[in-house]
Each structure stands twice: as structure tokens, then as C-alpha cells.
Amino acid sequence: MLARERVADGVWRLPLPSRTLPPYNHTNSYLVRSGPAGVLIDMGSDDPQVLASLRSTLTLLGVTELTAMLLTHTHPDHCAGVAAIQESYGVPVYAHPLEHPRLTPDTQISIRPLQDGDTVPVGAGTGLRVHHTPGHSPGHLSFSLLAARTVLVGDLLAAQGSTWVGHPEGDVSDYLASLDGLARLDAAVFGPGHGPLVREPKARLGEVRAHRLAREAEVVAALRLPLDLSALRKTIYPDVPEALARFTEGSLQVHLAKLIREGRVVQRGDHYRRAR
Numbered sequence: 001m002l003a004r005e006r007v008a009d010g011v012w013r014l015p016l017p018s019r020t021l022p023p024y025n026h027t028n029s030y031l032v033r034s035g036p037a038g039v040l041i042d043m044g045s046d047d048p049q050v051l052a053s054l055r056s057t058l059t060l061l062g063v064t065e066l067t068a069m070l071l072t073h074t075h076p077d078h079c080a081g082v083a084a085i086q087e088s089y090g091v092p093v094y095a096h097p098l099e100h101p102r103l104t105p106d107t108q109i110s111i112r113p114l115q116d117g118d119t120v121p122v123g124a125g126t127g128l129r130v131h132h133t134p135g136h137s138p139g140h141l142s143f144s145l146l147a148a149r150t151v152l153v154g155d156l157l158a159a160q161g162s163t164w165v166g167h168p169e170g171d172v173s174d175y176l177a178s179l180d181g182l183a184r185l186d187a188a189v190f191g192p193g194h195g196p197l198v199r200e201p202k203a204r205l206g207e208v209r210a211h212r213l214a215r216e217a218e219v220v221a222a223l224r225l226p227l228d229l230s231a232l233r234k235t236i237y238p239d240v241p242e243a244l245a246r247f248t249e250g251s252l253q254v255h256l257a258k259l260i261r262e263g264r265v266v267q268r269g270d271h272y273r274r275a276r
């Protein structure tokens with residue numbers, strides 16, 4: 001039987017072992033049930049044992065038929081097991097069209113499109129509302145069950161730590177707009193893609209937003225002198241090992257892209273500096 005946590009009426013978090021980034025060793029799948037029908041969100045495990053246990057867990061939770069599999073996005077730690085689920089349950093898989101190219105080349109999965117504002121029915125009388133929440137990845141989706149004041153937010157945020165928003169897929173402006181979109185949903189709980197549930201969504205959204213803006217302010221302050229990307233990284237992240245340079249520079253690149261778009265930073269050749 002799989003570990004599980006009840007999130008709200010008819011909603012469960014299933015933390016399944018996955019190949020993801022530290023500090024996590026699992027990705028949360030979510031099961032939403034109405035009557036005997038269930039919809040599964042994300043599947044980061046392709047371990048045959050986990051997939052076998054899923055069947056008995058679904059039965060235990062009263063689900064006799066999976067009607068859809070939804071993907072918040074198509075990073076491998078969220079969809080490694082999707083082909084196996086599609087094969088063994090025959091369910092349609094849905095994701096935002098911007099996420100399809102990453103998935104289709106090496107799998108046989110056929111994916112159907114989901115757009116902002118769509119509703120995915122779960123049995124009779126219940127539906128998951130689809131919200132396009134880019135920033136971490138371009139076609140990232142969140143799913144809300146407003147009757148339960150529950151929003152499944154994928155990798156947009158977690159209860160602790162900060163989410164990867166970096167080059168080439170990340171976009172800080174989109175990310176902040178997505179946080180604002182979630183704030184308007186009046187949720188009582190967020191179900192993140194990794195780690196525990198977020199029980200105070202408004203407060204957490206505020207912290208996450210403040211963290212991004214603080215990082216942005218550090219970048220602007222550092223660029224009173226012209227710096228190239230590597231020098232900027234050593235200023236902002238002096239303690240991060242060289243081995244992680246690609247990641248830290250990737251996250252600075254998306255801040256720089258936003259600041260350049262806003263006319264607050266200018267680029268000359270390899271160097272960036274604050275606009276006067």
C-alpha cells in the first residue's frame with residue numbers, strides 16, 4: 001500500500017519515490033475522487049512495485065475507474081510513470097500544449113491539450129479547474145477544486161525552500177504573475193509537487209514572492225558595477241560550489257532577462273550593469 005495523506009474531501013496526496021532533486025526523494029501524485037471515478041495528477045515513479053501498489057490504493061480509496069491523468073508539467077520527475085499508467089489503465093493523459101514536445105519524442109504517450117479555464121470532470125458533478133501558471137516551466141498548470149478550497153500547484157512552490165526558476169524554461173515575470181493568479185483563488189490548502197501540504201497558502205505566497213523580489217534587488221545592487229554572468233554569480237552566491245554554476249547562473253539569467261525587459265539593467269557584450 002502506498003503512503004497517502006487526505007488533503008480534503010475526495011482528495012489525497014500520494015508521495016511516490018522519484019528521481020528528483022534534493023532535498024526531496026519523492027514527487028507528490030494527487031488523487032481526486034468523485035463516486036467511483038478518479039483523476040490522477042502527476043506520476044513521477046516508474047517503479048513497477050509502486051505502480052502495482054497504486055492499483056490496490058485506488059481500490060482502497062473507492063476508485064474503480066481512472067478517467068484521466070493530468071500533468072502539471074513534463075519534467076521527468078512528474079511524468080516518469082505516465083506511459084505505464086496510460087498502458088495499464090487506458091486513461092487519456094492531458095497537459096498544456098507547451099509541455100507536449102518534451103514528452104512525446106521518447107515515449108508512445110498520446111497527450112491531449114489542456115488550456116487555462118478548462119474544467120476536467122471527475123465523475124458526476126465535480127470538476128477540476130485548469131489554471132495556466134507558467135514560470136517554472138512554460139506550460140505549467142495548476143488544478144483547483146474550489147468546492148474543497150484546494151489547489152494543486154505542482155512545482156510553482158513548496159512548503160519550504162525555493163522553486164527552480166531558471167534558463168531556458170523559467171521566466172520570473174510569468175512566475176510572479178502565476179503567484180498572483182493563485183492568490184486570487186482563495187484556497188485553504190495548496191498541494192505542492194514535492195514535500196508537505198501548504199496549509200497557509202496566502203502567507204506562503206507572500207514569502208515566495210518576497211524571496212524572488214529580494215533576489216532581484218540583490219542583482220540590481222550588484223550591477224552598480226558592470227559584471228559578466230560568472231562574476232555576478234560569485235557576488236550573489238559566493239558559497240555555492242562551482243559544480244552548481246550552471247544552475248545558479250541559469251537562475252540569474254532569468255532575473256537579468258526580466259530586468260533588461262523592464263529597462264532596469266542594460267547589457268553590453270558579456271557584461272551587465274544597472275541602467276542609470
Ligand SMILES: [Zn+2]
Pocket residue numbers: 073075078136155
Ligand atoms: Zn519541475
